[in-house]
Amino acid sequence: xxxxxxxxxxxxxxxxxxxxxxxxxxxxxxxxxxxxxxxxxxxxxxxxxxxxxxxxxxxxxxxxxxxxxxxxxxxxxxxxxxxxxxxxxxxxxxxxxxxxxxxxxxxxxxxxxxxxxxxxxxxxxxxxxxxxxxxxxxxxxxxxxxxxxxxxxxxxxxxxxxxxxxxxxxxxxxxxxxxxxxxxxxxxxxxxxxxxxxxxxxxxxxxxxxxxxxxxxxxxxxxxxxxxxxxxxxxxxxxxxxxxxxxxxxxxxxxxxxxxxxxxxxxxxxxxxxxxxxxxxxxxxxxxxxxxxxxxxxxxxxxxxxxxxxxxxxxxxxxxxxxxxxxxxxxxxxxxxxxxxxxxxxxxxxxxxxxxxxxxxxxxxxxxxxxxxxxxxxxxxxxxxxxxx
Amino acid sequence: xxxxxxxxxxxxxxxxxxxxxxxxxxxxxxxxxxxxxxxxxxxxxxxxxxxxxxxxxxxxxxxxxxxxxxxxxxxxxxxxxxxxxxxxxxxxxxxxxxxxxxxxxxxxxxxxxxxxxxxxxxxxxxxxxxxxxxxxxxxxxxxxxxxxxxxxxxxxxxxxxxxxxxxxxxxxxxxxxxxxxxxxxxxxxxxxxxxxxxxxxxxxxxxxxxxxxxxxxxxxxxxxxxxxxxxxxxxxxxxxxxxxxxxxxxxxxxxxxxxxxxxxxx
Ligand SMILES: Nc1ncnc2c1ncn2[C@@H]1O[C@H](COP(=O)(O)OP(=O)(O)O)[C@@H](O)[C@H]1O
Ligand SMILES: [Mg+2]
Numbered sequence: 188x189x190x191x192x193x194x195x196x197x198x199x200x201x202x203x204x205x206x207x208x209x210x211x212x213x214x215x216x217x218x219x220x221x222x223x224x225x226x227x228x229x230x231x232x233x234x235x236x237x238x239x240x241x242x243x244x245x246x247x248x249x250x251x252x253x254x255x256x257x258x259x260x261x262x263x264x265x266x267x268x269x270x271x272x273x274x275x276x277x278x279x280x281x282x283x284x285x286x287x288x289x290x291x292x293x294x295x296x297x298x299x300x301x302x303x304x305x306x307x308x309x310x311x312x313x314x315x316x317x318x319x320x321x322x323x324x325x326x327x328x329x330x331x332x333x334x335x336x337x338x339x340x341x342x343x344x345x346x347x348x349x350x351x352x353x354x355x356x357x358x359x360x361x362x363x364x365x366x367x368x369x370x371x372x373x374x375x376x377x378x379x380x381x382x383x384x385x386x387x388x389x390x391x392x393x394x395x396x397x398x399x400x401x402x403x404x405x406x407x408x409x410x411x412x413x414x415x416x417x418x419x420x421x422x423x424x425x426x427x428x429x430x431x432x433x434x435x436x437x438x439x440x441x442x443x444x445x446x447x448x449x450x451x452x453x454x455x456x457x458x459x460x461x462x463x464x465x466x467x468x469x470x471x472x473x474x475x476x477x478x479x480x481x482x483x484x485x486x487x488x489x490x491x492x493x494x495x496x497x498x499x500x501x502x503x504x505x506x507x508x509x510x511x512x513x514x515x516x517x518x519x520x521x522x523x524x525x526x527x528x529x530x531x532x533x534x535x536x537x538x539x540x541x542x543x544x545x546x547x548x549x550x551x552x553x554x555x556x557x558x559x560x561x562x563x564x565x566x567x568x569x570x571x572x573x574x575x576x
Numbered sequence: 577x578x579x580x581x582x583x584x585x586x587x588x589x590x591x592x593x594x595x596x597x598x599x600x601x602x603x604x605x606x607x608x609x610x611x612x613x614x615x616x617x618x619x620x621x622x623x624x625x626x627x628x629x630x631x632x633x634x635x636x637x638x639x640x641x642x643x644x645x646x647x648x649x650x651x652x653x654x655x656x657x658x659x660x661x662x663x664x665x666x667x668x669x670x671x672x673x674x675x676x677x678x679x680x681x682x683x684x685x686x687x688x689x690x691x692x693x694x695x696x697x698x699x700x701x702x703x704x705x706x707x708x709x710x711x712x713x714x715x716x717x718x719x720x721x722x723x724x725x726x727x728x729x730x731x732x733x734x735x736x737x738x739x740x741x742x743x744x745x746x747x748x749x750x751x752x753x754x755x756x757x758x759x760x761x762x763x764x765x766x767x768x769x770x771x772x773x774x775x776x777x778x779x780x781x782x783x784x785x786x787x788x789x790x791x792x793x794x795x796x797x798x799x800x801x802x803x804x805x806x807x808x809x810x811x812x813x814x815x816x817x818x819x820x821x822x823x824x825x826x827x828x829x830x831x832x833x834x835x836x837x838x839x840x841x842x
Contacts, residue, residue: 230632231659254656
């Protein structure tokens with residue numbers, strides 16, 4: 188593992204942070220301690236910690252002080268503009284690789300890194316402090332599943348199936364909590380009439396979280412990381428290593444792009460949400476491949492352009508899908524909601540929330556065509572053909 | 577997150593007079609409570625925002641005092657972490673100067689602060705209220721909300737009269753209507769080198785109905801320096817006489833508020 192060579196110290200990190208922030212901000216760092224960021228009133232607003240994982244990878248966590256979350260978002264923007272990439276959790280999943288690295292070796296390395304991220308977010312998820320931990324855990328999980336499914340030639344089929352099953356299990360344990368958290372955030376700020384709905388959802392969230400906590404503390408969960416790491420390493424040794432990573436990744440990116448262009452072209456005005464949903468799932472997979480392998484192995488500028496167009500499309504599809512899911516959840520809650528104190532008023536108010544969601548969904552559908560046309564344009568298709576051939 | 581019920585104590589630093597050391601006491605004692613491991617909140621009720629300033633926080637509450645009082649649970653949204661672990665602040669806002677008018681709109685104005693604080697009891701072991709110098713509906717609401725009133729008294733005749741005034745009020749039953757609100761006086765800006773101070777201190781300690789704490793806070797440059805340092809004394813001058821006195825004062829207060837838990841920290 189070569190990540191060790193890139194290790195940097197707290198002092199390095201503090202210097203980078205200082206350079207990225209406005210001069211009115213104060214950045215102090217205790218010897219080998221966290222980096223304190225102070226705003227123009229000299230008020231401590233966030234703390235940045237440098238974490239080193241066992242695998243040797245490092246990341247910065249940015250923890251806002253209570254009441255300063257918004258300010259910290261701004262700080263994060265400044266940092267990212269300044270080339271420093273902290274996050275609530277480390278999102279930098281890319282690992283260095285060369286085009287002709289054997290696919291099984293490179294893919295195993297990527298998976299190990301993703302497992303690290305997944306594992307690193309687990310304590311935060313269990314503490315329930317910040318929904319971002321759960322979000323990041325789930326992104327790492329989905330990325331790993333994408334890698335296993337798409338980079339199929341890097342594994343023996345039986346190995347891929349076993350790894351996928353473990354990953355899927357973790358995804359399933361965390362899904363309900365995440366869905367409710369997102370729905371509650373969508374409703375915020377809650378008006379007085381909607382209060383019974385919020386309470387109902389909160390209660391469900393408490394339940395979902397309790398169930399999730401139980402399964403994340405179970406033996407299967409405790410051993411998941413070591414199980415998966417072992418499976419990945421064994422799989423890498425057994426795998427049919429005949430193909431280079433760039434060749435495999437390029438082929439899969441081309442295939443996914445082609446499929447999306449075809450599926451999206453078939454969407455007509457009266458199509459059902461399921462097709463958008465499928466397209467969105469493929470889009471996610473394509474995006475992960477572009478980020479994890481595309482940027483590491485191919486022409487960065489071109490890949491960046493592809494990601495940008497894809498991102499536009501994904502935003503539209505995501506909005507469409509989220510609205511559909513939320514509206515469905517709310518509809519399904521109606522009988523229960525009606526039975527709550529103040530439920531009738533809440534039901535009426537929920538009706539207009541659903542109407543709002545549907546309007547957003549319709550709006551997303553209207554935007555679909557233009558963003559899809561960019562994504563599927565001749566220019567983009569040529570780019571894909573040129574870069575990944 | 578599930579919160580276990582806490583046995584929260586609400587402590588108000590109160591005096592009809594300004595400039596007697598209410599804010600200095602609230603800030604330093606709250607810091608010490610937090611430093612000892614307790615989840616602590618300080619609510620700066622004074623529109624002058626002195627303790628908000630000392631914690632470097634912007635004296636601004638969106639929606640003002642009115643909004644804060646109106647909605648159950650809304651106080652939570654305005655809480656800011658201070659630079660010190662476990663110590664949070666509910667900042668002051670200019671609109672607090674009309675807080676008594678805002679209170680007056682409720683059916684039971686004097687019970688309102690207690691209502692607003694109720695949900696916060698799940699989060700904090702100690703809640704300090706730093707009060708504006710006045711006697712108004714606000715102070716009445718403060719008395720109802722508090723487990724203890726902490727009254728700094730400068731041991732000079734003039735200001736001890738202010739305390740006597742409060743004593744009368746208490747006895748007349750106008751304040752502290754809720755039974756069980758303890759009232760503790762302590763000497764603030766005391767100068768043991770001055771015979772007048774000693775004399776007044778002795779006299780006040782002799783009044784039976786009055787609980788005067790044993791520890792006095794001496795006049796000290798370090799307390800004044802808080803304004804420049806914008807930190808509690810114990811952060812920048814932990815060995816100073818004032819810092820030591822605040823520690824002793826906090827120990828005494830905690831012992832009186834939690835006689836059972838005497839020394840064990842849990
Ligand atoms: N023990 C003390 N020694 C010296 N100065 C003090 C002391 N206590 C308070 N002061 C100063 O007196 C002024 C008023 O104190 P403060 O705590 O703000 O009183 P209040 O909140 O009652 O108005 C402040 O400038 C403060 O620094
Ligand atoms: Mg004051």
